[in-house]
Amino acid sequence: MATPNNMTTLETQSLTIRFGGHVAVDGVSCAFRPGELTAIVGPNGAGKTTYFNLISGQLRPSAGRILFDGADITKMTAPLRTRAGLGRAFQLTNLFPNLSVEENVRLAVQAHSGTHYDMLRPWRTRRDLIDRADAILDSVALGARRSVAATALSHGDQRKLEVALMMALEPKVYMFDEPTAGMSVDEVPVVLDLIARLKTDPSKIILLVEHKMDVVRSLADRIIVLHHGKLVADGQPAEVIASPVVQEAYLGIAPGKSAA
Amino acid sequence: MMILSGDPPRSRALSLILIAIVVVLAITPFVFPGAKPLNVAAKICIFAALVASYDLLLGYTGTVSFAHTMFYGIGSYAVAIALYGMGPSWAAVATGIVIGLPLAALLALGIGLFSLRVEAIFFAMITLAVASAFLVLASQLSWLTGGEDGRSFSLPELLRPGTVFIKDLFGVRINGRILTYYIILVGCAAMILGLLRVVNSPFGRVLQAVRENRFRAEALGYRTVFHLTYANVLAALVAASAGVLNAMWLRYAGPDTSLSFSIMLDILLMVVIGGMGTIYGAIIGATIFILAQNYLQALMGAASNAAAEAGLPLLPGLLHPDRWLLWLGLLFVASVYFFPTGVVGRLRGAPKPAE
Numbered sequence: 001m002a003t004p005n006n007m008t009t010l011e012t013q014s015l016t017i018r019f020g021g022h023v024a025v026d027g028v029s030c031a032f033r034p035g036e037l038t039a040i041v042g043p044n045g046a047g048k049t050t051y052f053n054l055i056s057g058q059l060r061p062s063a064g065r066i067l068f069d070g071a072d073i074t075k076m077t078a079p080l081r082t083r084a085g086l087g088r089a090f091q092l093t094n095l096f097p098n099l100s101v102e103e104n105v106r107l108a109v110q111a112h113s114g115t116h117y118d119m120l121r122p123w124r125t126r127r128d129l130i131d132r133a134d135a136i137l138d139s140v141a142l143g144a145r146r147s148v149a150a151t152a153l154s155h156g157d158q159r160k161l162e163v164a165l166m167m168a169l170e171p172k173v174y175m176f177d178e179p180t181a182g183m184s185v186d187e188v189p190v191v192l193d194l195i196a197r198l199k200t201d202p203s204k205i206i207l208l209v210e211h212k213m214d215v216v217r218s219l220a221d222r223i224i225v226l227h228h229g230k231l232v233a234d235g236q237p238a239e240v241i242a243s244p245v246v247q248e249a250y251l252g253i254a255p256g257k258s259a260a
Numbered sequence: 261m262m263i264l265s266g267d268p269p270r271s272r273a274l275s276l277i278l279i280a281i282v283v284v285l286a287i288t289p290f291v292f293p294g295a296k297p298l299n300v301a302a303k304i305c306i307f308a309a310l311v312a313s314y315d316l317l318l319g320y321t322g323t324v325s326f327a328h329t330m331f332y333g334i335g336s337y338a339v340a341i342a343l344y345g346m347g348p349s350w351a352a353v354a355t356g357i358v359i360g361l362p363l364a365a366l367l368a369l370g371i372g373l374f375s376l377r378v379e380a381i382f383f384a385m386i387t388l389a390v391a392s393a394f395l396v397l398a399s400q401l402s403w404l405t406g407g408e409d410g411r412s413f414s415l416p417e418l419l420r421p422g423t424v425f426i427k428d429l430f431g432v433r434i435n436g437r438i439l440t441y442y443i444i445l446v447g448c449a450a451m452i453l454g455l456l457r458v459v460n461s462p463f464g465r466v467l468q469a470v471r472e473n474r475f476r477a478e479a480l481g482y483r484t485v486f487h488l489t490y491a492n493v494l495a496a497l498v499a500a501s502a503g504v505l506n507a508m509w510l511r512y513a514g515p516d517t518s519l520s521f522s523i524m525l526d527i528l529l530m531v532v533i534g535g536m537g538t539i540y541g542a543i544i545g546a547t548i549f550i551l552a553q554n555y556l557q558a559l560m561g562a563a564s565n566a567a568a569e570a571g572l573p574l575l576p577g578l579l580h581p582d583r584w585l586l587w588l589g590l591l592f593v594a595s596v597y598f599f600p601t602g603v604v605g606r607l608r609g610a611p612k613p614a615e
Contacts, residue, residue, distance in 0.1 A: 056479070082481035094479070096472035107469050110462055111480040117490065119463035122266040126462060169480065 007034045008069060008085070008172040010205055015054055015064035024050045026229035027064070032173075035202035037195070039220035039237070040209045041246075047229040048209045049091055052175055055207075056088040057081040069172075082111070087171025091178050091209070093158045097151035101142060101161055104150050106133040108168035133168065140164045141190050156187035163191060173205040174198060180215060188215075195219060213241070263453060265460040269540055274607040278540060281547050285445060289438045290430050298437070300554045302444050302509045304547050306502050309448040311530045312455045312542035313498035318528075319537030320459050321491050322471035323380050327371065327387035328527055330394045331364045331496040333519035335503025337398065337405060338363065340513030343413040344406075350416050353508075361500050368496035372489030395519050410514020415440070419508070444505045451498050456539050458494060467491055468537075533595050535602025544603045552591060557584040 011031040017024050025047045032038055040048050053059040055066060057078035065074045073081055082088070096104050109132045110123075124130070137143045140160045145153060150161060163179055176195065180188045192215065198204060199219070210216050216223065216237065223240040225233040233240050240246055269275045281304075284291075288301040314328050338360025339353060346352035367390075375386040398405045405411065415436070417423055423436035432438070458464050469477045470484045477484050507513040526549065534545025560579045567575035599606040 058475075058479070077478075077483070079478050079481045079483045082479060088479055090476075090479075094473065094476050096469050096476060099468065099472055103465070107465060107477070108480050110465070111482055115462045116466065116482060117463050117486070119458045119461040119490075119494075121462075122262075122457070122460045123462050123465050124266045124460075129462075165476075165480065 008203060008205055009034070009067070010055070010069075010086075010173055011067045012051075012055065013065045013067065015051070015066065016062050017050060017054060017059060018062045024229050025054060025061075025226075028226070028229075028231045029064075030224060030231060030234065032205045032207065034205055036221045037199050037206040037208060037219055038222045038224060039216045040207060040224055040226060041211070041216060042226035046226040048226055049177055050229075051226065052088065052177055052207070052209065056086050056175060082169060082171075085172035086175070087166040087169045087173060088175045089162045089166040089177060089179060091181065093155075093162055095150040095158060095161060095165070098149055100147050101150055101153065102130070102133055102137065102146040104161060105136050105164050105168050106130055108165045109133045109136070112169050136164050136168050139167070140194060156183040159183055160187070160191060163194060167194075172203070173207065176206070176208045176210075178209055178211060180210070180212065192219065217241070265453075265457040267456060267460045267539075269604075269608075271604075271607040271609070274540065274544075274604060277607075278543060281543060282449075289441060290432050293432075296554070298441055299509075300550060302441055303554075304550050305444050305448040306506050306509070307527075307530065307546040307550060308543045309451040309505075310499055310502040311527055311534070311546050312452045312539050313495040313502070314527050315531050315534075315536060315539055315542050316455055316459060316467075316491055316495045316498075318531055319539075319541075320464060320467045320471060321488055323376070323488060323492075324384045325387045325492070325495075326384060326521075326524055327368075327391040327394075328495070328499050329519055329521065329524045330387075330391040331368065331499035332503040332506070332523070333394070333398065333513075333515075334364045334367070335360045335500030336507040336513040336518035337411075337503075338500075339504045340411040340413055340507045341404060343415070344411045348414040348416050353416060357504060360504060361497055364496045364500035365493050368493045369489060372492040373485070376488040376492065377485050391521075391524075395515060395521075398519055399515050406514070408515060410512055410517070412512045415508060415511060419443075440509060444509060447505055448502070451501060452539065452543065455494075455498065459539060463487065463490070471537075529592060531602075533592065533599070533602060535599075535604030535606075538602070538604040541602045541604040548595075548603070552588055556588055556591075557581045560584050560587065 009031070013029050015028045016026055028051060040051065042048050050059065054061050057076060061074065065072055067073070068084060068086065073084065076084070096107065106129055109129045110126070113129060115126065115129070134143065134146065137146050140163060142157060142160055142164065145157060150158065153161060159179060159182070163176070166174060179191050179195070183191070195206065195208070196219065198206060208219065220237045223233070223235065223237050224231055225240060225246050232245050233243055269278055285301050285305060288297055292298070310328070310332060317323050317325050339356030342352045342356035342359065346355060371386055371390060375383045399408050414420070419436040419440045421435050421437040424433055425439070426434040459467070466477065466482050466487050469482070470487055474484050503518055506518060510517060530545035530549045531541065532545070533548055534541025534543070560583070561581040564576045564579035564581065567579060
C-alpha cells in the first residue's frame with residue numbers, strides 16, 4: 001500500500017522470537033497504517049505483549065525485521081526507538097514508584113524535549129517542562145494528585161499515569177497494552193476517551209492490546225488475531241470477530257463441536 | 261537559594277546544624293589552637309566532599325562502587341609524585357592535577373562504559389577488581405609510588421608553615437598552613453555545591469529515575485548507560501580532587517591514607533549515617549564520623565578516669581580508651597537502627613516523594 005513520504009509507517013516482516021524451544025512470536029508479518037487503530041487480540045499467552053516488546057525494543061527478535069518510517073530498526077535499542085517516535089504504555093504498571101506523579105510525567109516530558117544531560121541548572125528553572133507535565137496530568141484527570149508518590153495512587157490512577165507518560169512522549173506510534181485492565185467501571189471511560197481523541201489525528205498509528213471485546217468493537221478500525229504466536233486473522237472488526245478462526249482461538253469455541 | 265540549586269535543607273534543625281558545622285569549620289584556626297583541631301577540620305572538609313561524590317553514585321543512581329578510594333588515591337598520588345619528582349613548585353602541583361584528574365576521569369569512563377550496561381552487581385564486582393589491582397600496583401611500583409612507605413614531599417613555599425603572612429590576627433599567626441586549610445575549605449565547599457547543582461539538574465533527575473526504575477527510564481528514551489557513566493566520571497573527578505587536597509594537607513600520599521579499603525568502608529558508613537541521596541548527609545556523616553574517630557578515645561579516657569575516681573564498678577573497664585572501637589561500632593549500629601534514612605532523613609521527617 002502506497003503511503004505519502006511524510007506519513008508514519010510501521011511494518012514487521014516475519015518477526016519471530018524463540019525462548020529455548022518455545023516460539024512466542026512466530027513469523028508475524030503485518031503493516032500498520034497511519035490514522036488507523038489496530039486492536040491485537042488473542043488468548044492469554046498468544047504472544048501479544050511479546051510482539052509489543054519486539055516492536056518497542058525491549059526484546060530482540062530471533063528472526064525477521066521491523067521497519068519504521070522506511071528504516072530498519074530491528075537492531076536499534078529501546079531508548080532510540082522511543083526517540084524515533086515509538087511510544088509504549090506497559091501492561092504491568094511500570095512507573096517511578098517513589099517519585100511524585102508530576103515528576104513521573106515531567107521526566108517523560110524532559111526526555112521528549114531532548115534534555116538528557118543538562119547538569120548545570122536547577123530543574124525547576126525549566127518551568128516549561130513542569131507546565132507541560134501538569135497539562136498532561138490534567139488531560140487524564142490526575143491534576144489533583146500531582147504531588148503524591150506514584151506508588152500511593154490507586155490501581156486505576158496508576159494505569160492513567162502510565163498512559164500519561166506515553167502521551168508526554170508525543171510519539172508517532174502509540175502502543176497501549178491493556179490500558180483498562182483492572183480499572184473500575186467509572187475509570188475506564190477516561191482512558192477510552194483519551195484513545196478516541198488520539199484517533200482523530202490521521203498521522204498517528206495506534207496499536208491496542210485489549211481483552212474486552214466491547215472496547216475493541218467501539219475503538220478498533222482493524223483487528224489482528226494472534227494465536228500461539230502466529231497471526232491467524234486480520235481484517236475489519238465485524239468480520240474478524242465473526243470468523244471461525246477467532247471463535248476457536250479466542251473464545252475457545254470449536255465450530256461444529258459441542259463444548260466438552 | 262540559587263547557590264543551593266533550589267534544594268534547601270528543608271528542616272530547621274538540619275539548617276541550624278549545617279550552619280553550625282560550616283561556621284565552626286570556618287573559624288577553627290582562630291578558636292581551637294594547636295595542630296590537631298585543624299587536622300580534624302581539614303579531614304572533615306575533605307571527607308565531606310569525598311562522601312558527597314559517593315552519594316552521587318550510591319544515593320542518586322543506586323549503583324554500588326568499590327573504586328571510590330581508587331580515584332581518591334589517584335588524585336593523592338598524582339600530586340604527591342609530581343611534587344616529589346619535580347620539587348616543591350606550583351608547576352608540580354599543576355602537573356599533578358593535569359595528570360591525575362583526567363586519568364581518574366578516563367578510568368571511570370572506561371569502567372562505566374564497560375560495565376554499567378548490565379546488572380549493577382557486575383559494576384560493583386568490576387570496581388572491586390580494578391581497585392584491588394590498583395592497590396597492589398601502588399604498593400609494588402616502589403620506584404614510582406614509594407611502595408608501602410608512600411611518598412612524602414614538600415609544598416610550594418606559599419603553603420608552608422614557615423611562610424607567615426600576618427604575625428598576629430586575633431592572636432593567631434596566619435601562615436601557609438592556614439592558607440592551605442582555607443584553600444581546602446573553599447575547594448570542598450565548591451565541590452559540594454557543584455554536586456548539589458548536578459543532582460538537582462535535569463540530568464540529576466534522570467539519575468533518580470534510573471535508580472527508581474531503569475527499565476522505564478530506557479523506555480522513555482534515556483540511554484541510561486551514559487547517564488550512569490557520566491555520574492561515575494563526575495564522582496571520580498570530585499574524589500580525585502579531594503585526593504589532591506588530602507595529599508597537600510598531609511604532605512604525603514601512601515596506601516593507608518588514600519587507597520585502603522578501610523577508607524572505602526568509612527565512606528560507606530558516612531553516607532549511610534548522614535543519609536543517602538541528600539548530599540547534605542555527606543557533611544553530617546563526615547562530621548560525626550571523623551569527630552568520633554578522633555575524639556571518642558580521649559572522651560572515653562576522661563570518662564573512664566572519672567568513673568574510677570568515683571569508685572564505680574565495671575565502668576572504668578568498659579570505658580577504657582582501648583575499647584573505643586567497640587563503642588564506635590555500637591554507635592554505628594545504633595545510628596543505622598534508629599535513623600535508617602540517616603540523620604538528614606530523620607530530621608526531614610516523614611519521607612515525602614521527590615517532587
